[in-house]
Amino acid sequence: MTITLSERRPDYDVLIIGGGVNGTGLARDLAHRGLRTLLVERNDLAFGASGNSSGMIHGGPRYLTAHPEVTRSSCLDSGYIQRIAPHMIFRIPFIVPIYGSGVTARVKLDAFDAFFGEYDRYQPLKRGKKHTRLKPDEAAQVVPGLNTANMAGCVTFDEWGINGTRLCVANALDAEEHGAAVRIHTTVEKVHVVEGRVTGVRVRDRLTGVAEEITAKVVVNATGAWGPITAELAGLPGKVKVRPGKGVHLVLDRPITDVAVNATAIDGRMIFIEPWENTSIIGTTDDDTYADLDDLPVTTDEVRYLLEGTERVLPRVRDARIVGTTVGARPTIYGWGKYEDELSREHEVIDHAAHGATGLYSMVGGKLASYRLFAQEAADLIAPTLGNHTACGTHRSPLPGGDKSTDVDRLAERFSVARYAAQRLVARHGARAEAVLGEPGRGGRAVVCACEPVLACEVRYVVRVERARTLMDLSRRTNLGTNVCGGADCALKAAMIMGELLGWSAAESREEAATLLRARIRSRLPAIGAAQARGEGAVHAALRSLGKAS
Amino acid sequence: MIAPRVDVEVLVIGDGAAGIAAARSAVEAGARVAVVSAGPGATAFGGGAVWGSSAEPFASWARGGRFQLGGRFVTLGGWVLTDVVGGLSSLLDLRRLEPHTALGVLDLPTHPGWSPRALASALGATVVPLGDFPEEESFHATARRFDTDGVVEAAAESLRAAIRGRGVGAILTPPVLGLRRDDVARRLSAALGIPVGETVSDAGDPPSIRLSRALRAWIPEEVEVIRGHAAAKLSRGPDVTVDGAKARARAVVLATGGVTGGGVSFGGSVREATAGAPLWLRNQRIPANSGAARGEDPSMWFGGEDPAIFRAGLRCNERGQVVGADGVEVPAPWLFAAGDLLRGRAGGGIAGALATGALAGAEAARFARGG
Secondary structure, three states: OOOOOOOOOOOEEEEEEOOOHHHHHHHHHHHHOOOOEEEEOOOOOOOOHHHHOOOEOOOOHHHOOOOHHHHHHHHHHHHHHHHHOHHHEEEEEEEEEEEOOHHHHHHHHHHHHHHHHHHHOOHHHHOOOOOEEEOHHHHHHHOOOOOOOOEEEEEEEEEEEEOHHHHHHHHHHHHHHOOOEEEOOEEEEEEEEEOOEEEEEEEEEOOOOOEEEEEEEEEEEOOHHHHHHHHHHOOOOOOOOEOOEEEEEEEEOOOOOOOEEEEEOOOOOEEEEEEEOOEEEEEOOOEEOOOOHHHOOOOHHHHHHHHHHHHHHOHHHHHOOEEEEEEEEEOOEOOOOOOHHHOOOOEEEEEHHHHOOEOEEEEEEOOHHHHHHHHHHHHHHHHHHHOOOOOOOOOOOOOOOOOOOOOHHHHHHHOOOOHHHHHHHHHHHHHHHHHHHOOOOOOOOOEEEOOOOEEHHHHHHHHHOOOOOOHHHHHHHHOOOOOOOOOOOOHHHHHHHHHHHHOOOHHHHHHHHHHHHHHHHHHHHHHOOHHHHHHHHHHHHHHHHHHHHO | OOOOOEEOOEEEEOOOHHHHHHHHHHHHOOOOEEEEEOOOOOHHHOOOOOOOOOHHHHHHHHHOOOOOOOOOEEEEOOEEEEOOOOOOOOEOOHHHOOOOOEEEEEEOOOOOOOOHHHHHHHOOOEEEEEEEOOOOOOHHHHHHHOOOOOHHHHHHHHHHHHHOOOOEEEEEEOOOOOOOOOOHHHHHHHHHOOOEEEOOOOOOOHHHHHHHHHHHHHOOOOOEEEEOOEEOOHHHOOOEEEOOEEEEOOEEEEOOOOOOOOOEEEOOOEEEOOOOOOOEEOOEEOOOOOOOOOOOOHHHHHOOOOOHHHHEEEOEOOOOEEOOOOOOOOOOOOEEEOHHHEOOOOOOHHHHHHHHHHHHHHHHHHHHOOO
16 A cells, blocks of 8 residues: 555646636636636626626727827727627727817817827727717717707717627636636635645535535635625735726617717716617716625616716607616726726736735736736736746637627528527527527427527526526526516526426426516616506516415 | 597597406497507406406406306416306316316427426426427417317327326316417316316417407407597596597596506606596505606605505596595596506406406496486
């Protein structure tokens, strides 16, 4: 018998805490470099700021004057994302109306013109179009119903939209396909630091309640606004500082404009309404928040603030139907004594070796547009400490579904599904839409959620491949139940299909359905207007029938 | 003077369950009737089940023989179980079953909703799988098959073989027993000698389509259905406008539904949408101008598990006449109301809407004809 004298090999090279775009982006990068990686997420992928952003990979024109290098890197990385995930992005032209008359307004219009002329220099990096200047009557043709009273003119510029949740899911999926492991609904209870070195973490599965010790050579805190809380779990209070800025968006039932329109809120802040996938999004607020990050509230005040500002440029927004609100906390880098809008949106990696915890890193700040670059920077720092000197390849290798384009018409015909359903499916899954449509099982390709639409085969695919564990996870990944029906039509159907795969009892399926209905009711509550009021009755009736049945 | 678009004795506004019952009962009372329809409301969302705690008044009223419905309304843990509405025999009355009855279930893999197996197990019944319906392009296609002559007999034949010797006391299927025909379940039950019924599912599913057909078939032929939005004024009398065109009547039945139907509107303020009639919440009058400068706070009305807005509605006297702001006076004796628009009625179910509709229709006819 030989006695083993070597130390036990840690379970993983790197353990990442946080399933937002920073965490999933890093997991993908490290997995591509061949490092054994585990990502744990307390809630679900994209649960925080990543899944509740404005849904753009914009080039950061706001940094143009003070930090042109940030604009450049944002535009460059936006260009990379287009190449690795072309199915996921869609063009969003913006129009900036300038109001007023006389010299002041003309000067302002010229200034905007010059500003976006400068931004044009970076547009080729992300295949963006050059800016234009429009007269009021031209602008009114582009945006019917635009308020042109006392308008001096408009300036346009060009950005790209993206679904932040799908971006996180695609990164996590790609990481897994390159050998990483991803566990959602798994919270970290303690980060172990022994003799100045991080050794691993204790995690607990929040759905099963089972705890587990996991060892790793490196632990990365990529928990965004939760960053300070995570640092405390490693015994480093105060070593990670963020200033969470709550951002609220309103979601309308359909695109009510083809072009995004900028507006000014009552306090002078810039807000906008943008056509986004099959909805419109109005955003955003930016307020310091001290609320529970797992359960951020949206208030009637925030809704009215956004509507009032938007109404001034697009009065017909008052007739629109608001089907939900989104809320997230930006992981803004800490600063005291500044207004929220003035805070830096940059990113940095903190090496906690200086705080007596070698092997522990925190990713602070960041934005959707440059997540890949941020992940690359973090991996470039971490990989060499583990003896890995592989170069980053995440800007060249396509994300899942981004490897080839898909003919939507042919797909719709081949699988006998509506063209619109096929189109939405391709937007979510790219070239993998074919695999989704081929997923066998109960419900076939029947429409489960008619608003989105979501088919039964996609429900099963998202459970099996994308590892959705709750109905809310499914809803985040597919938008199921998030539009007009609010889940009244689809929650129970989807829960039944999921339940069959995940072994839920009928009562558990009903509870999952009720959870989705309640979440949607809560999401709409501060924003219910005349157009939505009628729909609420149907949702409450659906919820009542679930309650009675249990 | 411009001739009115219609000239009737009773004008019913709304063509959901309450409006249809009102129109029919007004015609039976001898009145000339027209119905104004502004599109689907809560009845259309019901999934084809006739349910609700207010079912019993309607059942006893129906037993009185007005429509000879022979209605039977039962709820079991919220699953609606009724065997007859206008000859619509569909859903399985599980309460009639002996305890421990073995439930034979048929499944349909193309139906994404409740599987009968899951429902049966949720109810604690012993489940005997009887197999699947043949796969079709949609479950509506399966339902349509039962509309063809001879299919019910053939299905009964194979079911008889499937249940032989297995102690099956009842059969539960997905909601596919006929798309146009509403006697499929009854005929299967008769052929097999045990109850046969479907699970309840969503708006647009076959039972929901059958119920809509059954209700539409209730509208007497002589009643004109006008599409459009009606507007009335308490002070102007029973002459209303439909999309701006004049409609003359002697009595009006408001059957426009609650919030879901559009009878109670929520925008800047909470108001009765058609005539601006006084709204009540419990015994409190809702102020006519309840909206503050920036409008009503939605969380005040829609918040909580039992939102206040669904309890807001009109108050009526025992004849179905709308009472005024003081809660006693009848300011417009020609104005009647029924269904979800009545205070506390929203979500009360189709049966309750039928009962109150029938009452209001009969009383409106009596008023219009000088009774």
